[in-house]
Amino acid sequence: MEVSPVEQLFAVFDGTAAILQEELQCTYLEALAETGENIFQNTILQEELSEITVKRLEKSYNLVAEKNFLSEEYRKAFQLAILKGMKEHVQPNHQMTPDTVGMLVGYLVNKFVEASSFRLLDPAVGTGNLLTTVINYQDNRQVEAIGIDIDDLLVKLAYVNANLQSHPVQLFNQDSLEPLFVDPVDAVVCDLPVGFYPNDDRAAAFDIRAESGHTYAHHLFIEQSTRYLKPGGYLFLIIPNGLFESEQAANLHAFVKENLNIQSLIQLPFNLVKNEADAKSILILQKKGENINPPKEALLVNLPDLSNGAAVDRILQKINAWFAENK
Known part of the structure; x- marks a missing residue:
C-alpha cells in the first residue's frame, strides 16, 4: 500500500x-x-x-x-x-483547532478580506496550526502574519511549523493581553482561550473588565484584538456557544455594539466536540469606521456534519448568495 x-x-x-x-x-x-x-x-x-x-x-x-x-x-x-x-504533555487551553475548522476559517478569511496583501494576527497562536492553515488557503495572496503566545514551548513549535512551511511569521512570546508591539492589522484569527484572566490589575485597563473578581480572558481577547485592528478590519473568532450568555456578558454586548458590526455567526457541528457544553461557533466581526456599513442582515448558519458533502455544499451556496447580496 x-x-x-x-x-x-x-x-x-x-x-x-x-x-x-x-x-x-x-x-x-x-x-x-x-x-x-x-x-x-x-x-x-x-x-x-x-x-x-x-x-x-x-x-x-x-x-x-x-x-x-x-x-x-x-x-x-x-x-x-x-x-x-x-x-x-497535557496543557489546559491548548487543544488544537480541528483541521476542518481551520480550513473553514481560511475559506472565510479568503471571502471577507479582499486585498491582495494583508496583515494577519493570531493573539493566541499556540503551535501555529490555525494561523498557518489560514495562510495556506489564501490563493497566492501575500500575508504578513503575526502570532503571540505566553507559552515559550508552543511559540517554538509555531516557529518551526512556520519555517517548515516557508511562511514569514513574526512571533512574540508574551502575555497577549499586555500592550503589544504590533502595528494595526487587517484581520485577526483566534481560537479564543476560555477561562478567567488572573491579572486583575491588567484587566482593569479594559472596558470589558468584570465589576468584581477575575474577568473572562476570552472577553478580554476580543477587546485586545479590536485595539490592534484597522477600521474596517475583521475578527474571525472561534467562540464558546455561550459567549453572550455568561454573567459577564453585559459589558461584552456593550463593547461589541459600540465598536463592531456583527457579520456572521456560524455554529459548528456538535460532533466536533465530546460534550455538547463545549460546542463552538465562528463569530465574524468588523471594526466600525468611516464609510463602514453593517450588512443588511448577518449571515447566520448552522453547519451540518462536515462529512455530509451534499449538506455542506448547500451551506456554501447559502454563504456565496449572502456575499453576492451583502458585499
Missing part, C-alpha cells in the same frame, strides 16, 4: 523526535521542536549527540531532503506529531 506524503513526514518527525527525546532527556514536544529545526536548517544542531545517533538522524532527514513536500503536507504531519506529544 502506498504511503502518503503526510504519513512519510510524520514517520520522520515522530521517529527522530523519539531519538532526540531519549538522548536529550527532554519531553517529546521539546524534541519535536529540535528535530523540526534540524530539518529546516538542513543540519543537526545538537552538539552533544553520539556519532551513532547523528547517523540515525541523518538517514531519516535525507528522506525529507530528497522530496519536495507541500506546505499543507508539512503542516498536517507536524500537527499529528504535536497531537501525539500533547497526550503526554
Whole structure:
C-alpha cells in the first residue's frame, strides 16, 4: 500500500523526535521542536549527540531532503506529531483547532478580506496550526502574519511549523493581553482561550473588565484584538456557544455594539466536540469606521456534519448568495 506524503513526514518527525527525546532527556514536544529545526536548517544542531545517533538522524532527514513536500503536507504531519506529544504533555487551553475548522476559517478569511496583501494576527497562536492553515488557503495572496503566545514551548513549535512551511511569521512570546508591539492589522484569527484572566490589575485597563473578581480572558481577547485592528478590519473568532450568555456578558454586548458590526455567526457541528457544553461557533466581526456599513442582515448558519458533502455544499451556496447580496 502506498504511503502518503503526510504519513512519510510524520514517520520522520515522530521517529527522530523519539531519538532526540531519549538522548536529550527532554519531553517529546521539546524534541519535536529540535528535530523540526534540524530539518529546516538542513543540519543537526545538537552538539552533544553520539556519532551513532547523528547517523540515525541523518538517514531519516535525507528522506525529507530528497522530496519536495507541500506546505499543507508539512503542516498536517507536524500537527499529528504535536497531537501525539500533547497526550503526554497535557496543557489546559491548548487543544488544537480541528483541521476542518481551520480550513473553514481560511475559506472565510479568503471571502471577507479582499486585498491582495494583508496583515494577519493570531493573539493566541499556540503551535501555529490555525494561523498557518489560514495562510495556506489564501490563493497566492501575500500575508504578513503575526502570532503571540505566553507559552515559550508552543511559540517554538509555531516557529518551526512556520519555517517548515516557508511562511514569514513574526512571533512574540508574551502575555497577549499586555500592550503589544504590533502595528494595526487587517484581520485577526483566534481560537479564543476560555477561562478567567488572573491579572486583575491588567484587566482593569479594559472596558470589558468584570465589576468584581477575575474577568473572562476570552472577553478580554476580543477587546485586545479590536485595539490592534484597522477600521474596517475583521475578527474571525472561534467562540464558546455561550459567549453572550455568561454573567459577564453585559459589558461584552456593550463593547461589541459600540465598536463592531456583527457579520456572521456560524455554529459548528456538535460532533466536533465530546460534550455538547463545549460546542463552538465562528463569530465574524468588523471594526466600525468611516464609510463602514453593517450588512443588511448577518449571515447566520448552522453547519451540518462536515462529512455530509451534499449538506455542506448547500451551506456554501447559502454563504456565496449572502456575499453576492451583502458585499
